[in-house]
Amino acid sequence: MKRIAMWTGVLVLVGGLWVVAPALAGEPTYELKFNTVGVPTQPEYKAMEVFAKNVEALSAGKIKVRLFHSGQLGDQKTQVTKVQRGTLEMSFADGTWLSDFDPEVGVFAAAYLFRDLDHMYRVLLGPMGRQYFETLAKKTSIRPLDVWYLGTRNLNLRTKPVTKPGDMKDVKLRVPNAPMWIAMGKALGANPTPLGFGELYLALKTGTVDGQDNPLPTNEAAKFYEVTKYIIMTNHQIGQLWPIIHEPLWQGMPAEYKVWMHTALMTARNYMNYLVLEGEATLLEKFEKQYGLKIIYPDLEPWRQNARPAYKEFEAKWGAGVYEKIQSSP
Numbered sequence: 001m002k003r004i005a006m007w008t009g010v011l012v013l014v015g016g017l018w019v020v021a022p023a024l025a026g027e028p029t030y031e032l033k034f035n036t037v038g039v040p041t042q043p044e045y046k047a048m049e050v051f052a053k054n055v056e057a058l059s060a061g062k063i064k065v066r067l068f069h070s071g072q073l074g075d076q077k078t079q080v081t082k083v084q085r086g087t088l089e090m091s092f093a094d095g096t097w098l099s100d101f102d103p104e105v106g107v108f109a110a111a112y113l114f115r116d117l118d119h120m121y122r123v124l125l126g127p128m129g130r131q132y133f134e135t136l137a138k139k140t141s142i143r144p145l146d147v148w149y150l151g152t153r154n155l156n157l158r159t160k161p162v163t164k165p166g167d168m169k170d171v172k173l174r175v176p177n178a179p180m181w182i183a184m185g186k187a188l189g190a191n192p193t194p195l196g197f198g199e200l201y202l203a204l205k206t207g208t209v210d211g212q213d214n215p216l217p218t219n220e221a222a223k224f225y226e227v228t229k230y231i232i233m234t235n236h237q238i239g240q241l242w243p244i245i246h247e248p249l250w251q252g253m254p255a256e257y258k259v260w261m262h263t264a265l266m267t268a269r270n271y272m273n274y275l276v277l278e279g280e281a282t283l284l285e286k287f288e289k290q291y292g293l294k295i296i297y298p299d300l301e302p303w304r305q306n307a308r309p310a311y312k313e314f315e316a317k318w319g320a321g322v323y324e325k326i327q328s329s330p
Contacts, residue, residue, distance in 0.1 A: 028062070028254065028257075029061070029063070030062065030063045030064070030253070030257070031064050032063065032064070032090050033073060033089050034048055034051075034052070034065050034066065034067050034068065034089065034090040035068040035071070035072065035073035035079045035082075035090070035091045036048060036068070036069055036071075036079075037070065037071040037076050037079070037092075038070070038218075039070050040069050040070075042217070042218060042221040042222075043221075043272045043275035044092065044148065044272060045067070045069050046271070046272070046275060047269070048065075048067050048268065049067065050264075050268040052064075052065035052067055054263070055261060055264035058260040058264055059257065059260045062257065063260060063261070071198055074091070075196055075198070076176055076178075076196075076197065077097060077100075077176075077178065079092070079093075080097050080098065080100075080244070084101065084142050086141070086246045086248065086249065089246055089249060090245050091243075091244060092241045092242065092244065093244045094108065094150075094240050094242055095108030095180065095240075096109035096180040096181055096184075097178060098136060098144075098242075098244075099179065099317075100178065100179075102136050102139050104132065104318055104319070105136055106314060106317065106318065107314070107322055107323055107326065108124065108129075108132075108240070109181075110180075110184070110307070110314075111187045111236045111237055111303075111307040111310075112237075112303070112304045112327070113323065113326055114238040114326075114327075117149060117238060119238075119329075120147075120149075122329075122330065123326060123329060124147045128326075128329070137247045137250075140247075141246060141247040141248060142244050142246070142247060143244060143245050143246075143247045143250050144242035144243070144244050145243045145244065145245055145250075145261065145262070145265055146242065146262070146265040146266065146269055147240050148240065148241040148243065148269045149239070149240065149269075149276050150215055150241050150276065151214075151215020151216060151217055151218060151276045151279070151280060152215055152216075152238055152239065152280065153214060153215055153235075153236055153239050154213060154214075154215070154216070154231055154232060154235060154236070155230075155231070155232040155236075156211055156212050156213065156214065156224055156228050156230070156231050157210060157211035157228060157229065157232065158207065158228050158229060161232075161294065161296055162232055162296070162298070163232075163296060164189075164298060164302050165188060165302060165306040168188055168189035168190040169190075169191075170191065171189075171190045171191060172208075172209045172210045172211075173185045173190035173209065173210065173212065173213065174193055174203060174204075174209040174212040175192045175193065175194055175195070176194065176195075176196070177194035177195070178194075181194070183310055184213075184236070187236075187306065187307040187310035187311065188303070188306070189306055193208075193209050195208075195209060197222075200212055200222070201222060201223065201226075201227060204228060205226075212224065212228075213234075213236070213237075214239075215239050216231075216280050216283040216284065216287070217276050217279035217280065217283065219231075219287075220279070220283055220286075220287075225287055225293055226291075228293065229292075230293060230294050230296060231284075231287060231293055231295050231296070232296045232298060233295065233297050234303055241272075308323075311323055
């Protein structure tokens with residue numbers, strides 16, 4: 001929520017101590033609500049704390065961010081709708097959730113689209129991604145401000161070890177309730193079963209679903225190792241989180257405020273990426289030796305080949321050959 005304050009804080013040095021001194025009247029101040037479905041132990045929430053702290057410091061208190069976790073202000077779909085309407089200032093999204101608002105960005109959620117993390121950043125933070133983000137903001141009033149690395153998604157199953165897509169035929173794989181997630185479940189050869197993230201642990205425990213796919217740090221934070229037995233290293237998606245903001249709010253911010261926002265977001269991105277990459281480097285051994293899960297390393301080529309036909313139906317929305325163009329881009 002934007003509000004205009006009569007007095008805002010500026011840091012000045014007095015007697016060797018930094019204190020807040022009154023600034024010019026009429027400078028705008030902002031209080032931004034930032035919601036995530038993630039729990040406080042997940043890297044994304046820890047990175048949100050870094051963002052909130054830094055943007056308040058950079059702006060000398062002119063931008064304050066209130067954080068909400070565990071879907072307190074909405075689930076994955078609701079929070080994006082709220083940002084579009086302006087009833088929530090910030091949340092997270094990605095190509096999957098935003099494809100409901102602009103189908104073209106759905107391509108960024110496709111399985112086996114990016115070769116690695118560097119490729120993903122070259123595309124999304126390069127000219128191609130920036131153009132998609134600008135178009136999205138104009139069409140939908142939702143502006144992605146940055147791209148954070150959520151982790152590489154792998155399969156995590158209760159009772160059935162698998163090595164190829166054909167083994168997934170009868171597997172009820174939990175997916176979020178959105179067309180692109182359902183398409184990913186099919187691309188993996190599974191029976192996609194839509195379910196909210198907050199319901200997933202119990203669904204795995206009771207057998208309502210047979211498995212799920214998430215990055216390794218998410219699996220640990222949500223304690224899915226307690227209710228599953230296998231991790232299959234399919235590496236099928238370079239997972240992303242796009243911090244998003246209500247576009248009219250963003251356009252109303254002074255240029256200097258936008259610099260503070262971008263700087264704080266970049267710092268938070270670096271922190272989150274560090275946490276996720278560190279977790280990915282150490283968690284497999286922990287899952288295997290401490291939690292007793294079996295780690296399976298399948299041949300990935302059959303999985304890649306199985307994914308391609310699953311996305312043919314989306315070419316009319318994405319543009320012919322766009323999936324292959326991004327895959328083969330430098």
